[in-house]
Amino acid sequence: MxxxxxxxxxxxxxxxxxxxxxxxxxxxxxLGEGYCGKKCAVRCSKAGVKDRCLKYCGICCNECKCVPSGTYGNKHECPCYRDKKNSKGHPKCP
Missing domain, CATH: 1.20.5 (Single alpha-helices involved in coiled-coils or other helix-helix interfaces)
Incomplete structure (x- = not known):
């Protein structure tokens, strides 16, 4: 028993x-896996504060299901990502 x-x-x-x-x-x-992890790793590769960039990029990617190409700019490729604002009215997504 x-x-x-x-x-x-x-x-x-x-x-x-x-x-x-x-x-x-x-x-x-x-992060670090799947679509958002790979795209955010590229997007934040030249960021000064990588952990913060990856955090906010991951949040935006999960909500918008897209990340602009390159390390800076190109936000016209993803309007949802481009239009997200923080509480102060500044862009939320890197």
């Missing part, structure tokens, strides 16, 4: 662990 209980507990822990890992791996907030 104890062996059966221990086996079931171990199987449950393994399944729970793999489920949590796969859920976190496909989260849109995870």
């Amino acid at each position: 104890k062996v059966l209980f221990a086996t079931l507990l171990l199987v449950t822990l393994v399944l729970t662990s793999s489920l949590i890992h796969s859920t976190m791996a496909h989260s849109p907030a995870v």
Whole structure:
């Protein structure tokens, strides 16, 4: 009886662990993977403060589903990205 209980507990822990890992791996907030991660890495490659650039680029990409090409400018390629403003009225997306 104890062996059966221990086996079931171990199987449950393994399944729970793999489920949590796969859920976190496909989260849109995870940068460095998929469309947004790759596009934002290019967009922020020459940024002075890369972590901030990647953060805001990722937020904008997840909402707009696009990132302008290049490291600066070209915002006409993605109107949603271009038109996002912060609370002070300045452009939100790098």
